Amino acid sequence: MIRDETFEPACPVPATATDMVQLAHGSGGRAMEQLLDTVFRPAFGNPLLDRRHDGARLVLSGPLAFTTDSYVVQPLFFPGGDIGSLAINGTVNDLAMCGARAQYLSAGFILEEGLAIETLRRVVRSMQHAAAQAGVAIVTGDLKVVDRGKADQLFINTSGMGVVVAREAIEPQRVQAGDAVILSGDIGRHGIAVMATREGLGFESAIATDCAPLTEPVLALIAAGVDVHCLRDLTRGGLASALCEIAETAGLSINLVERDIPVREDVRSACELLGLDPLHVANEGRFVAFVPPGEAPRALEVLRRFAVAEGATVIGEVAPAPAGRVTCRSPIGGTHVVDRLAGDQLPRIC
Amino acid sequence: MIRDETFEPACPVPATATDMVQLAHGSGGRAMEQLLDTVFRPAFGNPLLDRRHDGARLVLSGPLAFTTDSYVVQPLFFPGGDIGSLAINGTVNDLAMCGARAQYLSAGFILEEGLAIETLRRVVRSMQHAAAQAGVAIVTGDLKVVDRGKADQLFINTSGMGVVVAREAIEPQRVQAGDAVILSGDIGRHGIAVMATREGLGFESAIATDCAPLTEPVLALIAAGVDVHCLRDLTRGGLASALCEIAETAGLSINLVERDIPVREDVRSACELLGLDPLHVANEGRFVAFVPPGEAPRALEVLRRFAVAEGATVIGEVAPAPAGRVTCRSPIGGTHVVDRLAGDQLPRIC
Numbered sequence: 001m002i003r004d005e006t007f008e009p010a011c012p013v014p015a016t017a018t019d020m021v022q023l024a025h026g027s028g029g030r031a032m033e034q035l036l037d038t039v040f041r042p043a044f045g046n047p048l049l050d051r052r053h054d055g056a057r058l059v060l061s062g063p064l065a066f067t068t069d070s071y072v073v074q075p076l077f078f079p080g081g082d083i084g085s086l087a088i089n090g091t092v093n094d095l096a097m098c099g100a101r102a103q104y105l106s107a108g109f110i111l112e113e114g115l116a117i118e119t120l121r122r123v124v125r126s127m128q129h130a131a132a133q134a135g136v137a138i139v140t141g142d143l144k145v146v147d148r149g150k151a152d153q154l155f156i157n158t159s160g161m162g163v164v165v166a167r168e169a170i171e172p173q174r175v176q177a178g179d180a181v182i183l184s185g186d187i188g189r190h191g192i193a194v195m196a197t198r199e200g201l202g203f204e205s206a207i208a209t210d211c212a213p214l215t216e217p218v219l220a221l222i223a224a225g226v227d228v229h230c231l232r233d234l235t236r237g238g239l240a241s242a243l244c245e246i247a248e249t250a251g252l253s254i255n256l257v258e259r260d261i262p263v264r265e266d267v268r269s270a271c272e273l274l275g276l277d278p279l280h281v282a283n284e285g286r287f288v289a290f291v292p293p294g295e296a297p298r299a300l301e302v303l304r305r306f307a308v309a310e311g312a313t314v315i316g317e318v319a320p321a322p323a324g325r326v327t328c329r330s331p332i333g334g335t336h337v338v339d340r341l342a343g344d345q346l347p348r349i350c
Numbered sequence: 351m352i353r354d355e356t357f358e359p360a361c362p363v364p365a366t367a368t369d370m371v372q373l374a375h376g377s378g379g380r381a382m383e384q385l386l387d388t389v390f391r392p393a394f395g396n397p398l399l400d401r402r403h404d405g406a407r408l409v410l411s412g413p414l415a416f417t418t419d420s421y422v423v424q425p426l427f428f429p430g431g432d433i434g435s436l437a438i439n440g441t442v443n444d445l446a447m448c449g450a451r452a453q454y455l456s457a458g459f460i461l462e463e464g465l466a467i468e469t470l471r472r473v474v475r476s477m478q479h480a481a482a483q484a485g486v487a488i489v490t491g492d493l494k495v496v497d498r499g500k501a502d503q504l505f506i507n508t509s510g511m512g513v514v515v516a517r518e519a520i521e522p523q524r525v526q527a528g529d530a531v532i533l534s535g536d537i538g539r540h541g542i543a544v545m546a547t548r549e550g551l552g553f554e555s556a557i558a559t560d561c562a563p564l565t566e567p568v569l570a571l572i573a574a575g576v577d578v579h580c581l582r583d584l585t586r587g588g589l590a591s592a593l594c595e596i597a598e599t600a601g602l603s604i605n606l607v608e609r610d611i612p613v614r615e616d617v618r619s620a621c622e623l624l625g626l627d628p629l630h631v632a633n634e635g636r637f638v639a640f641v642p643p644g645e646a647p648r649a650l651e652v653l654r655r656f657a658v659a660e661g662a663t664v665i666g667e668v669a670p671a672p673a674g675r676v677t678c679r680s681p682i683g684g685t686h687v688v689d690r691l692a693g694d695q696l697p698r699i700c
Contacts, residue, residue, distance in 0.1 A: 022694065028586025029630075029691030033595075052599050053521045054444040054582065055417030057514055060410075067405030068456035068509055072494045094404040106418035108507045110460070142507075144422045146698060150502035157458045157492075159418055159509035164407055171403045232404065236378025245383075249402050282378075341379030344372065348496060 021115040026145025039121055040141065043128040044107070048139040056139035058104055060163055065100035067091060068159040074348045076123065076153055078197040080208030081190075083156060084126030086284060086350055089213050090235065091160040092134045096218040097231040097287065099166030102134060108142040108157040115153050123154065134213035136160070166222050172249035174229040177320040180296035181254060182289040184217065184303060185210070185311035186262035187239055191281035192270045194349050201273070206266055210285035217306040221289065224302045230290040233283070235350055240279040240326070241340040242288060248324040256316035256328040256338065279328075280341040282349040290318065371465040376495025389471055390491065393478040394457070398489040406489035408454055410513055415450035417441060418509040424698045426473065426503055428547040430558030431540075433506060434476030436634060436700060439563050440585065441510040442484045446568040447581040447637065449516030452484060458492040458507040465503050473504065484563035486510070516572050522599035524579040527670040530646035531604060532639040534567065534653060535560070535661035536612035537589055541631035542620045544699050551623070556616055560635035567656040571639065574652045580640040583633070585700055590629040590676070591690040592638060598674040606666035606678040606688065629678075630691040632699040640668065 024031035041049070048056045071087045092102040107127065111120065131138055168174070190209040195201075214233065221228055230250075232242045239261070247254045263271075263278045271278050285308055291299045296314055303312035316328075326338040374381035391399070398406045421437045442452040457477065461470065481488060518524070540559040545551075564583065571578055580600075582592045589611070597604045613621075613628045621628050635658055641649045646664055653662035666678075676688040 023697040024692070024694040026586075026698075027691055027694055027696055028588075028591050028632075029693070030689070031692070031694075032587075033690065051521055051523070052595070054447040055415045055450070055510075057448060057519065057521075058414045058416055060414060064408045064410060064511075065405045066408055066454060066456065066511060067490050068458045068507070069492045070458040070460050070494050070507060072460060072496050074496075074500075097404040098407060100405070104416060106416065106509050108418045108420040108509075110420050110422060110505055140417050142419045144420050144505075144698075146422050146424075146502060146505075149499065150424075151505075152496060152500040155460055155494075155496075155501075155505070157418070157420060157507035157509075159456050159458075159507075160405075161414075161416060161511065169407065171401055171407075173401070236376075237382075238378075241378050245402070280379075339380070340383070341377055342374070342381070343379070344374040344377055344381075346377055347373045348376075348494075 019117050021111045021113060021117060021120065021145055023113050023145050023147060026143060032143060039124055043124045044138040046137045048137065063164040064161055065095050065098035065164050066161050067094040068157065069094060070155060070157040071350060072155050072348050073194060073350050074152060075197055078209060079193045081211040082123060082126050084123040085130040085211055087156040087158045088127050088130035088134060089211050089284060090350060091158040092136060093214045093233045095160050095162045096215045097233050098164060099170040099222055100162035100164045101215055101219060102136045102160050102162040104139045104161045105136050106140045106159045107138050110151055110155040111145045112151040112153050113145055113148040120154065134215065165219055166228065170228055170231050172230050172246045175246060175250040175252060175290045175318055176229060177252055177318050178293055179229055179290040179318040180293045180314050181316040181318065182291060182296060182299055182312055183261065183315045184287050184309040186264050187234065187283055187286055188263055188267040188271060188278040188281040190284040191346055191349050192267050195274060196270060207270060210283055212285035212308045214285065214287055214308060217303050217309040220302050221299055224298065226291055226295050226299045228289055228291055231287055233287040235284060236282050237341045238280040238282055240338045243326045244340045247326050251323040253319040253322055254316055254326045255319055258328050259331045260313060260315045262311055262313065276345060279338060282346060284350065369467050371461045371463060371467060371470065371495055373463050373495050373497060376493060382493060389474055393474045394488040396487045398487065413514040414511055415445045415448035415514050416511050417444040418507065419444060420505060420507040421700060422505050422698050423544060423700050424502060425547055428559060429543045431561040432473060432476050434473040435480040435561055437506040437508045438477050438480035438484060439561050439634060440700060441508040442486060443564045443583045445510050445512045446565045447583050448514060449520040449572055450512035450514045451565055451569060452486045452510050452512040454489045454511045455486050456490045456509045457488050460501055460505040461495045462501040462503050463495055463498040470504065484565065515569055516578065520578050520581050522580050522596045525596060525600040525602060525640045525668055526579060527602055527668050528643055529579055529640040529668040530643045530664050531666040531668065532641060532646060532649055532662055533611065533665045534637050534659040536614050537584065537633055537636055538613055538617040538621060538628040538631040540634040541696055541699050542617050545624060546620060557620060560633055562635035562658045564635065564637055564658060567653050567659040570652050571649055574648065576641055576645050576649045576652065578639055578641055581637055583637040585634060586632050587691045588630040588632055590688045593676045594690045597676050601673040603669040603672055604666060604676045605669055608678050609681045610663060610665045612661055612663065626695060629688060632696060634700065
């Protein structure tokens with residue numbers, strides 16, 4: 001579990017104009033070159049990036065996975081993480097969900113004029129750290145600056161590539177009736193960490209994001225020969241939206257047992273305070289795996305070897321009908337339909 | 351040459367809230383699914399994207415090129431193009447500059463709450479058209495929404511992958527003293543088209559962007575066996591910044607002949623009016639190629655077969671020293687040093 005005990009939510013205030021991002025930093029000229037040389041290249045430098053060309057030349061063999069995500073989380077810094085670590089782990093995890101080991105990432109930055117260079121530097125260092133932890137290299141990048149008031153400090157896009165390790169496709173279409181639904185751990189921490197920081201609630205220091213790379217437990221499952229039908233990380237929209245999407249794409253039904261879904265007590269209280277359902281709250285280090293029921297015990301045994309998945313547990317199963325429906329059985333025996341997140345209760349969570 | 355005779359700079363004004371992008375469209379729930387189904391999937395649909403997973407699974411063989419760019423151009427629509435066509439061609443061209451044929455693109459959208467859905471639809475259609483023209487598929491994507499006033503209508507990131515066709519690396523490090531510097535056509539049109547529209551200058555309809563895919567002329571050069579040492583498309587910072595960057599990376603000098611650099615008369619006049627040097631103005635369909643001097647005539651012959659490079663011409667040559675210097679000989683015989691764009695004269699041009 002990642003915890004940042006030295007969480008500093010405040011962004012540094014630039015003392016002079018030269019400590020701030022300026023429009024000229026995005027114009028492709030001398031100022032941009034200087035910013036690349038002082039902030040980005042020292043952090044991300046590697047033999048591919050250092051070629052300084054319009055793109056990176058890579059040699060990869062086998063089927064590849066390719067994915068993209070933009071990150072607009074607000075605030076930029078929150079307990080246990082920041083937009084930088086999110087931008088690395090989010091994309092690494094999307095590749096893991098394809099049964100692939102992330103290898104190469106791109107990084108595209110959109111900066112607001114006036115952003116403190118020190119804030120940018122802190123984000124870039126966090127990306128450097130997260131990339132090293134996940135074993136990926138940033139091999140190509142882009143930098144744009146927009147005028148003051150036309151963006152919100154900074155946005156990051158990362159796209160990623162990796163070689164697919166799984167021999168069979170891992171995708172919603174392979175889910176089958178009878179599959180066990182495994183959840184890799186407790187849910188709701190990322191969303192609550194961000195919301196609590198944004199709203200200035202008192203419990204923010206106690207609940208840190210679960211943001212972490214998921215490559216190792218996922219590849220271990222595959223290496224152990226578990227016939228993984230589908231994987232999905234639980235980001236925006238939470239567990240509920242992920243399962244609704246899979247049920248609809250697969251044309252099957254998913255039935256959950258509420259008391260088997262781990263939610264920490266402090267997260268549950270925060271959800272009540274904020275009027276949120278933990279099933280809808282975002283995570284950045286949690287995933288679901290659909291496996292044949294007979295393989296569930298072994299899958300759990302493999303997953304629990306990893307700190308990031310030590311809380312893995314079966315939370316439900318797949319049924320043949322009705323197509324696209326997700327239900328949840330409450331502790332007192334009632335069953336309700338689980339729907340996707342509706343409305344905008346949780347904007348800019350990643 | 352691409353010209354849009356039906357240029358409509360105005361963005362539609364949404365009549366009701368349901369015609370606008372809302373925060374809920376970015377929350378990963380039902381509203382997002384509905385926007386994907388009505389705007390994005392009908393335009394971009396292909397068997398890979400339609401798998402609806404966290405990433406696309408691709409089979410590619412050979413060395414690959416990988417690149418990324420974010421697009422923040424303002425205004426979104428300008429004569430001959432828009433942010434959508436730019437987002438496709440810009441990334442396709444970065445891959446072409448690596449000697450690669452673009453095949454797969456990702457598309458990440460950051461939308462401002464309140465954006466007219468019709469504006470988004472128009473941009474998406476333009477991307478669809480440009481992707482078809484360039485022969486690329488959008489195989490994975492992402493959508494975020496930020497609150498009103500926290501972005502400027504919409505930003506797009508595209509990342510791209512393609513197989514490298516060139517056997518030798520095409521990069522600044524391979525440039526040699528004596529190389530001929532070939533420019534693929536007249537410069538400055540894209541920057542002037544955008545600036546004139548933004549500033550509301552009268553000549554905007556006469557000068558259209560040069561935005562176009564460059565894959566075909568570049569791959570024809572390679573197929574013809576021309577030993578291309580380096581390629582670079584002339585985007586932000588224009589011809590001057592591209593050449594300065596290459597001269598610095600290669601540790602060589604580049605000497606240009608001003609009268610050999612094609613600039614249209616109307617572009618030259620607009621530059622004078624706006625106080626800009628055409629060498630610093632952005633292009634989106636122009637590139638430089640560095641080739642051994644003996645191969646320049648054949649390179650020109652190949653390039654001129656393509657409409658997008660019919661104005662290809664030799665504009666200078668590479669000298670051994672001083673390292674990193676670019677000079678330009680004026681028609682009256684004087685020689686001045688060409689520097690990168692300094693300052694922020696041309697913000698948000700791509």
